[in-house]
Amino acid sequence: MDAAHLRLLRELGDRGSVAAVAAALHISASAVSQQLASLQARVPVPLTMRRGRVLALTPAGEALAAAGTRVDEALTAAREAVGAFLESDDRPVRVSAFHSAGLALFGPLLRALDGTPPLHLTDADVAHRDFRGLTADHDLVIAHRLAHDPRWPSDRVVATGLLEEPLDIALPAGHPLASRSRVHAADLADESWVSVHEGFPLAGVLDHLAARVGRPLRIAHRINEFSVTAEVVRAGGAVAVMPRTTTTSLAADGVVLRPLADVDLVRHVDVLARPDTLAYAAVRRVLRTLRTVAAEAAG
Numbered sequence: 001m002d003a004a005h006l007r008l009l010r011e012l013g014d015r016g017s018v019a020a021v022a023a024a025l026h027i028s029a030s031a032v033s034q035q036l037a038s039l040q041a042r043v044p045v046p047l048t049m050r051r052g053r054v055l056a057l058t059p060a061g062e063a064l065a066a067a068g069t070r071v072d073e074a075l076t077a078a079r080e081a082v083g084a085f086l087e088s089d090d091r092p093v094r095v096s097a098f099h100s101a102g103l104a105l106f107g108p109l110l111r112a113l114d115g116t117p118p119l120h121l122t123d124a125d126v127a128h129r130d131f132r133g134l135t136a137d138h139d140l141v142i143a144h145r146l147a148h149d150p151r152w153p154s155d156r157v158v159a160t161g162l163l164e165e166p167l168d169i170a171l172p173a174g175h176p177l178a179s180r181s182r183v184h185a186a187d188l189a190d191e192s193w194v195s196v197h198e199g200f201p202l203a204g205v206l207d208h209l210a211a212r213v214g215r216p217l218r219i220a221h222r223i224n225e226f227s228v229t230a231e232v233v234r235a236g237g238a239v240a241v242m243p244r245t246t247t248t249s250l251a252a253d254g255v256v257l258r259p260l261a262d263v264d265l266v267r268h269v270d271v272l273a274r275p276d277t278l279a280y281a282a283v284r285r286v287l288r289t290l291r292t293v294a295a296e297a298a299g
Helices: 003-015 018-025 029-040 059-082 099-113 132-136 203-213 226-234 281-298
Strands: 048-051 054-057 093-097 119-123 140-146 158-172 192-195 218-222 239-243 255-258 266-273
Touching: 003 018, 003 029, 003 054, 003 059, 003 132, 018 029, 054 059, 093 099, 093 281, 099 119, 099 140, 099 226, 099 281, 132 140, 132 266, 140 281, 158 226, 158 281, 192 203, 192 226, 203 239, 226 239, 226 255, 266 281
Parallel strands: 093 119, 093 140, 192 218, 192 239
Antiparallel strands: 048 054, 140 266, 158 239, 158 255, 158 266
């Protein structure tokens, strides 16, 4: 099998359509289709299937794409054995982070690396299922998940833990509960809430709290950006769930964070990367530095 064909199959799985693969690789959609057809001709089981108007991978296609990941990893390791370029610190490293992680980590990361290697930074807050796909365009993807969310697929990406971050309740400083050191879920049953949009990792937290208090919570606003959420809370418009570590700078001047006494809320912040990407010394250096600055942020 041609390694390039296997790579195309993996790209299709990560990017979701032939058109997206073609655009990313700067080739025509027909060229992508022809190469996938050539690969299919060598395999006795279907690798793709139609799902509405897009082409998706079958379970066999997923398995072969995962095997292709290991092929790319082996090829990169082979290049490393004969080419010192992989050990160069001059290679730019592309890092993506969801918003609050970028706010907490991008500045310290830039200061710690001091320009070596060069960084290209992007903020990207996506649904849990879409973080893996970001590794198609970024060397390191800072992602988050709740304890009950599925773990990242180990056959496609390498996940490195950064933080286990407690989640607190953000209250206006003048709220009656703000004077307490901890609050209970039942105390919050009648509040108006700010939630993230449906499908995003933290949306499940309010579902969990609703189950705990025995009735739905009243969602007044849906906002993904925590700096905006903090302004709504500060104005007395609602309460919210906010991460303790990555939003510390936002919990001030009229906003307080209080932990729940009877519900243990935590999210996992991880770095995702394709296995072959981690063969580059520059990428490994950035990953090590990320772990250091995350540990410092957690105190």
